[in-house]
Amino acid sequence: MQIKVKLYASLRRQKFDEADWEITPDQKIASIVEQLGLARQDVGTVLVNGLHAGWDETVAEGDVVSFLPRMGGG
Amino acid sequence: MSEKTISNNPESVIYKRCTVDLASGTTTFAQVPCKNLEDVLGGFGRSFQILAERDIAEAYCPENPVILNTGLLTGTSIMTGMRSYFSGYSPLKQSGTGRPGAMWSTGSGNFGNKFKWTGLDEVIFENRSDKPVYALLKEGANGPEVELKPADHLVGLTGHAKIMALYQEYPEAHFAAIGPAGENWQNNYMGAVVMSTDNELKSGEPKSRFAGRGGMGSLLGYKNLLAVVALSSDKLQKITPEIRDVNRDILKSGGSARFQPASQGGGGGTWANIEVLQVFHAVPLNNFRPKGNDDVERLFRDEVEKEFDIATEACHRCGIRCHNNLFYKNEDGSRGKLAAKFDFEPLILFGSNLGVHEPAKVCDLIHRCDLLGMDAISLGTTISYVLDYNERHPDKPLFNGATFGDYEKIAELIEGAGRGTLPGIARGVKRLSEETGETAYAMHVKGLELPAYLPDTNPGYMFAIAGGHMSMGTHMMLAKEGKHSLDEWTQAITTAGLFQVGYDMIGLCKFVGVGIGHNIIVRALKEAAGLEIASADILAAVRRAYLRGLALELRQGFHEEKEYTLPSQVMNDPNPKVTLPKFITNEFLGELRQRVWSIFKPEMEGLLPVQGE
Numbered sequence: 001m002q003i004k005v006k007l008y009a010s011l012r013r014q015k016f017d018e019a020d021w022e023i024t025p026d027q028k029i030a031s032i033v034e035q036l037g038l039a040r041q042d043v044g045t046v047l048v049n050g051l052h053a054g055w056d057e058t059v060a061e062g063d064v065v066s067f068l069p070r071m072g073g074g
Numbered sequence: 075m076s077e078k079t080i081s082n083n084p085e086s087v088i089y090k091r092c093t094v095d096l097a098s099g100t101t102t103f104a105q106v107p108c109k110n111l112e113d114v115l116g117g118f119g120r121s122f123q124i125l126a127e128r129d130i131a132e133a134y135c136p137e138n139p140v141i142l143n144t145g146l147l148t149g150t151s152i153m154t155g156m157r158s159y160f161s162g163y164s165p166l167k168q169s170g171t172g173r174p175g176a177m178w179s180t181g182s183g184n185f186g187n188k189f190k191w192t193g194l195d196e197v198i199f200e201n202r203s204d205k206p207v208y209a210l211l212k213e214g215a216n217g218p219e220v221e222l223k224p225a226d227h228l229v230g231l232t233g234h235a236k237i238m239a240l241y242q243e244y245p246e247a248h249f250a251a252i253g254p255a256g257e258n259w260q261n262n263y264m265g266a267v268v269m270s271t272d273n274e275l276k277s278g279e280p281k282s283r284f285a286g287r288g289g290m291g292s293l294l295g296y297k298n299l300l301a302v303v304a305l306s307s308d309k310l311q312k313i314t315p316e317i318r319d320v321n322r323d324i325l326k327s328g329g330s331a332r333f334q335p336a337s338q339g340g341g342g343g344t345w346a347n348i349e350v351l352q353v354f355h356a357v358p359l360n361n362f363r364p365k366g367n368d369d370v371e372r373l374f375r376d377e378v379e380k381e382f383d384i385a386t387e388a389c390h391r392c393g394i395r396c397h398n399n400l401f402y403k404n405e406d407g408s409r410g411k412l413a414a415k416f417d418f419e420p421l422i423l424f425g426s427n428l429g430v431h432e433p434a435k436v437c438d439l440i441h442r443c444d445l446l447g448m449d450a451i452s453l454g455t456t457i458s459y460v461l462d463y464n465e466r467h468p469d470k471p472l473f474n475g476a477t478f479g480d481y482e483k484i485a486e487l488i489e490g491a492g493r494g495t496l497p498g499i500a501r502g503v504k505r506l507s508e509e510t511g512e513t514a515y516a517m518h519v520k521g522l523e524l525p526a527y528l529p530d531t532n533p534g535y536m537f538a539i540a541g542g543h544m545s546m547g548t549h550m551m552l553a554k555e556g557k558h559s560l561d562e563w564t565q566a567i568t569t570a571g572l573f574q575v576g577y578d579m580i581g582l583c584k585f586v587g588v589g590i591g592h593n594i595i596v597r598a599l600k601e602a603a604g605l606e607i608a609s610a611d612i613l614a615a616v617r618r619a620y621l622r623g624l625a626l627e628l629r630q631g632f633h634e635e636k637e638y639t640l641p642s643q644v645m646n647d648p649n650p651k652v653t654l655p656k657f658i659t660n661e662f663l664g665e666l667r668q669r670v671w672s673i674f675k676p677e678m679e680g681l682l683p684v685q686g687e
Contacts (some may be wrong), residue, residue, distance in 0.1 A: 072550070
């Protein structure tokens with residue numbers, strides 16, 4: 001099935017801004033990160049349709065999955 | 075402290091203190107045994123115990139000291155181990171009773187190392203000088219020496235110019251200085267301490283670091299102490315295999331990766347936060363009131379790179395390289411002169427939060443603030459209030475009538491604040507808003523202006539003891555994790571959040587990026603300072619130090635309900651443009667306060683010494 005993947009900041013610079021992405025129906029977010037070729041420790045936040053999501057969650061056809069890098073203030 | 079003296083027994087650890095009476099010019103040296111582990115670790119953990127012994131009713135009084143000290147890892151070869159701390163009762167942070175709050179502020183550069191290498195761990199500046207002076211701290215044949223020197227030639231210079239003038243005289247030293255803002259202490263409560271870096275001295279460019287928060291530069295100005303010179307030979311600690319491993323792990327842990335250069339696969343420094351927070355329309359805009367538009371995107375790195383040459387640089391021997399210095403491009407494309415350093419706080423607080431979105435103009439405003447030696451957070455946030463007020467009252471504006479985006483008039487306000495001609499701004503937003511009677515959108519907590527993270531996203535600000543994000547590490551929790559329940563916020567404030575202050579004891583920079591009880595910290599303390607200590611003991615000491623600070627706030631009269639709150643606009647007029655959960659209501663804050671105090675208060679008992687002992 002197809003989802004839309006959005007990458008931000010340093011992740012975007014590593015790969016792309018936005019892309020349609022093929023996944024299997026039961027594929028977990030952690031596995032999508034791996035498939036994207038991103039290091040899990042570089043990803044700080046995952047949003048599914050704008051809401052925070054965890055590594056073990058799955059997504060649905062047409063979902064927008066956003067990956068944000070780790071954040072830190074100062 | 076010497077390595078030999080450090081052990082698990084705090085009393086056996088001795089640190090070297092010099093007390094300088096600025097009124098008489100006398101200096102007194104003492105070997106001081108540590109009372110507890112907080113003393114051993116250092117920084118505010120030690121200085122707040124000294125401050126707590128004193129009954130201080132106003133910041134500008136001779137009895138209010140400025141305490142300069144270091145942390146246990148300052149001057150070691152652990153990466154980022156170069157912090158020094160300035161502590162005192164703040165002219166800016168003030169309770170409703172009028173009594174000042176205790177504060178510390180800290181910075182990097184190479185000043186902390188040089189200070190530590192003089193053989194001193196702490197200098198307490200007492201009273202005030204009747205003439206401008208600077209303090210020369212140096213290593214002598216028989217131990218550290220301290221003397222006061224006339225500083226008439228430094229009067230009126232920017233912080234950077236003071237540093238460069240002193241550098242001509244002391245080419246082997248590093249420096250902490252105040253700018254014109256600190257010199258105008260009567261009319262400016264937000265003066266910073268400007269600290270020299272190797273890059274600054276080598277290039278002559280104003281690449282200083284700042285101990286900005288709480289007006290410690292203004293307090294130095296009150297004391298007529300314009301600069302501190304730390305003159306010592308370099309005593310670089312041998313990098314053993316164990317220290318090398320600690321430093322490698324700091325760079326590879328992931329915690330520091332977000333601050334490392336984008337060109338090397340890192341996050342690109344705190345600057346990257348703009349893009350991440352913009353996902354939620356949570357970047358401060360027009361006095362912390364995002365409009366849900368894309369205005370801030372003109373300050374994204376990609377956009378700025380079109381106009382400026384960006385250099386990632388570092389403090390002394392630091393591999394994190396978090397400084398993003400912007401240089402103008404010459405016509406031939408080569409690197410021109412320094413424009414400004416782009417860190418998240420000044421970038422937002424002198425950019426989008428003032429309605430200024432052109433990078434060159436933002437650079438100029440940051441640069442003016444830095445040269446005048448002010449805290450970018452306090453000044454930026456106070457000016458954004460002025461612009462907001464003026465937009466609401468076009469017929470009766472404040473000062474020069476500046477409104478959002480009015481770059482030239484904003485520049486005038488910065489100059490006026492720094493030069494002491496606009497005390498209404500330079501005494502901070504709390505006082506200004508109380509004068510106007512419009513406090514709802516004055517972005518401060520306990521008199522300290524908020525940093526560039528929306529209060530709509532962080533009730534943890536209430537329990538920060540020395541500025542919103544550097545003394546309570548909850549400022550990104552909502553954006554990072556989406557958590558917004560009472561249980562989650564109670565836990566965050568009373569556990570992980572407060573440990574943010576631990577780095578301000580041990581001499582490392584927060585950009586190491588791992589929890590203070592992390593194995594890397596335990597190993598660093600063991601390998602570089604000889605202190606074998608369990609993670610749990612470090613955490614317990616940091617917790618006591620934090621709670622002592624909180625107890626000190628209550629003793630200085632901060633009201634445990636009325637002053638542990640957020641600007642009322644957050645609760646009464648939530649911003650629909652921010653896409654993160656809106657959960658902060660008066661009821662939520664009331665319940666949160668109750669839960670947090672019920673955990674903290676029993677632990678706070680007995681932490682404060684009896685005054686005068």
